Amino acid sequence: MNILWLAAILVLAMMPSGERCGETTRAGPAGLVRPLPGVPLIAEQMEERVQNQGARDSTASEVSTYTVYRDSMGRIRIERGSACTSEAATISVLDPTIGSRVVLSVRDKIAYRVLTLKPSSNVVAYGFAGMGEALPAGDWTSTTENLGRTMIEGNEFEGTRILQSMQGEPTLTNKVELWDSFQLKITGLAIVSGPFGTHSARLQKLQLRDPDPQLFAFPPDYKIIDLNSSSEIEGQQ
Numbered sequence: 001m002n003i004l005w006l007a008a009i010l011v012l013a014m015m016p017s018g019e020r021c022g023e024t025t026r027a028g029p030a031g032l033v034r035p036l037p038g039v040p041l042i043a044e045q046m047e048e049r050v051q052n053q054g055a056r057d058s059t060a061s062e063v064s065t066y067t068v069y070r071d072s073m074g075r076i077r078i079e080r081g082s083a084c085t086s087e088a089a090t091i092s093v094l095d096p097t098i099g100s101r102v103v104l105s106v107r108d109k110i111a112y113r114v115l116t117l118k119p120s121s122n123v124v125a126y127g128f129a130g131m132g133e134a135l136p137a138g139d140w141t142s143t144t145e146n147l148g149r150t151m152i153e154g155n156e157f158e159g160t161r162i163l164q165s166m167q168g169e170p171t172l173t174n175k176v177e178l179w180d181s182f183q184l185k186i187t188g189l190a191i192v193s194g195p196f197g198t199h200s201a202r203l204q205k206l207q208l209r210d211p212d213p214q215l216f217a218f219p220p221d222y223k224i225i226d227l228n229s230s231s232e233i234e235g236q237q
Helices: 003-014 230-235
Strands: 041-052 059-070 076-081 088-095 100-105 110-115 140-152 155-166 169-181 186-194 197-207 223-226
Touching (some): 155 186
Antiparallel strands (some): 076 088, 100 110, 155 169, 169 186, 186 197
């Protein structure tokens, strides 16, 4: 496990667990908005996970809501809503210009900071949750289908469907549907349906404007905890 993923796990482990109020405990969000410069925006991200429970027609559903901000530099701020209050429960700030991720614990006024090996625009590098569940081990084949174009929030998106199946197990299939805007550098809608359930994520209330620059600054009354240092990072290369 590399230093970034270890640090990301430590961030989640350190987050306070007292304020749940029905809020999902799953990690998130999925990376619909990539940390790329040039197209600032503000949007609401809705995610739902429906998990198969094993018994026939038995499922469990979890819904998460996030507010996503991206500025002209490609920096991203993600606020996770709280079921207890109107305030954000946790806040993540991703900065591709220096390769950092900061998780703010609103209740405890602590900023947990993780530095990546180098600046990156890769959403995976910043520890975004993947869509769907890991597929069982086996010989999987896939086919890709172009779904054409559609309008989401007044903007044009191109659709792709990926169908995966396991050889010798016709009942084990996985379907991935993605609607991307290459102009806006976002995914407007993503749906993954597999043997363990369905995970969907969509952007709504999309505004194409620069958010307040102060959203990407450290609050002056927060304590900063670095989960890795430059020397630690260099030692892992």
